[in-house]
Amino acid sequence: MAKAPEIPLQLVEEIRSKALSAPRPRSLTPGQRDALFEKIESLLKQKNAVLITHYYVDEQLQILTDATGGYVGDSLGMADFGNRHPATMLVVVGVRFMGESAKILNPEKRVVMPDLVADCSLDLSCPIDSFSAFCDQHPDRTVVVYANTSAEVKARSDWVVTSSNAVDIVAYLHGRGEKIIFAPDRHLGNYVQKKTGADIINWQGFCVVHDEFKASELRRLMQEHPDAQVIAHPESPAEVLAMADAIGSTTQLINAAKASKAETLIVATDFGLFHKMHQAAPDKKLLAVPTGGDSAACVSCAHCPWMAINSLDNLAAVLEDSQGHEITIEESVRRNAMVPIERMLEFSRSQGKV
Numbered sequence: 268m269a270k271a272p273e274i275p276l277q278l279v280e281e282i283r284s285k286a287l288s289a290p291r292p293r294s295l296t297p298g299q300r301d302a303l304f305e306k307i308e309s310l311l312k313q314k315n316a317v318l319i320t321h322y323y324v325d326e327q328l329q330i331l332t333d334a335t336g337g338y339v340g341d342s343l344g345m346a347d348f349g350n351r352h353p354a355t356m357l358v359v360v361g362v363r364f365m366g367e368s369a370k371i372l373n374p375e376k377r378v379v380m381p382d383l384v385a386d387c388s389l390d391l392s393c394p395i396d397s398f399s400a401f402c403d404q405h406p407d408r409t410v411v412v413y414a415n416t417s418a419e420v421k422a423r424s425d426w427v428v429t430s431s432n433a434v435d436i437v438a439y440l441h442g443r444g445e446k447i448i449f450a451p452d453r454h455l456g457n458y459v460q461k462k463t464g465a466d467i468i469n470w471q472g473f474c475v476v477h478d479e480f481k482a483s484e485l486r487r488l489m490q491e492h493p494d495a496q497v498i499a500h501p502e503s504p505a506e507v508l509a510m511a512d513a514i515g516s517t518t519q520l521i522n523a524a525k526a527s528k529a530e531t532l533i534v535a536t537d538f539g540l541f542h543k544m545h546q547a548a549p550d551k552k553l554l555a556v557p558t559g560g561d562s563a564a565c566v567s568c569a570h571c572p573w574m575a576i577n578s579l580d581n582l583a584a585v586l587e588d589s590q591g592h593e594i595t596i597e598e599s600v601r602r603n604a605m606v607p608i609e610r611m612l613e614f615s616r617s618q619g620k621v
């Protein structure tokens with residue numbers, strides 16, 4: 268498969284240093300936690316707001332979201348839920364591209380986030396100027412971008428996909444004879460290419476969490492637990508995916524855990540997912556694929572540093588005063604970005620996948 272140029276080293280270093288310097292929330296006593304739960308619950312009612320939360324954030328935020336009638340799920344489900352829910356304020360508890368997707372689809376609603384600094388290394392590794400120039404060099408190709416991108420990159424694309432539907436959508440485009448630029452995740456692009464046989468030029472972005480999973484350490488863990496099954500998110504390296512029994516989006520991994528006959532599961536994704544996975548498959552023992560070990564140290568150590576910025580403290584604060592926390596997108600960018608996202612939602616809805 269053809270590759271786009273490597274991500275410049277300086278940008279890779281910037282992304283790593285941003286990941287390492289992301290702010291960490293304070294830890295709470297049970298009393299502080301209960302008081303914040305109560306406060307947030309009452310503010311959500313007052314503001315006609317709903318929480319839309321990703322599986323990777325702290326489990327207390329997931330519990331609160333469930334308790335207040337919000338949604339906890341993957342990025343596809345988050346976009347779909349926000350688009351359908353009648354609340355006038357959407358509070359997106361995840362990373363910025365998720366808030367932007369909500370705003371793109373719901374311009375009439377206020378979309379706020381606990382902290383707009385919540386980045387994503389895939390988004391950061393696909394700057395609009397270099398990406399757009401690259402697309403201009405290949406005008407014959409359909410531009411397919413992962414949801415983990417900026418509004419501007421989405422606006423430059425023909426299709427948006429998430430890990431839930433990337434294979435289905437690219438297979439569909441390949442079936443129509445279309446050649447593809449896939450961005451920004453190199454591992455997901457590689458996986459999609461193998462599954463579909465499509466002609467893809469693959470952008471070389473990476474996720475600071477999944478890129479760190481080590482095949483050598485996984486092999487060792489599998490030897491220690493020979494009856495375990497391996498389940499992996501497709502942002503993981505090809506050598507890890509090659510050892511997986513099931514590969515899929517966060518929601519698909521929870522379903523795979525539920526369906527698995529194995530007592531022990533080795534999981535290659537952010538450990539934030541373990542909260543819902545334990546709920547869905549309480550009898551299973553869950554082990555994380557190592558990110559370090561003999562061969563390396565880790566930057567993320569299996570937990571997204573930007574998802575981890577979200578806390579009960581900053582959630583309560585944004586509900587009290589949303590100034591500086593609201594997602595805004597220039598209208599022409601928003602309108603252009605909405606087209607490929609709606610295309611994706613329509614595709615997945617027609618397949619009964621959301």
Ligand code: 13P
Pocket residue numbers: 340341342343415429430431474502515516517518
């Ligand atoms: P999902 O769409 O599977 O939730 O993935 C989003 C993400 O950021 C994974 O790292």
Ligand code: SF4
Pocket residue numbers: 362386387388389390415474475476477502537571572573574
């Ligand atoms: Fe982005 Fe990776 Fe964090 Fe997901 S886990 S939001 S892909 S940096």
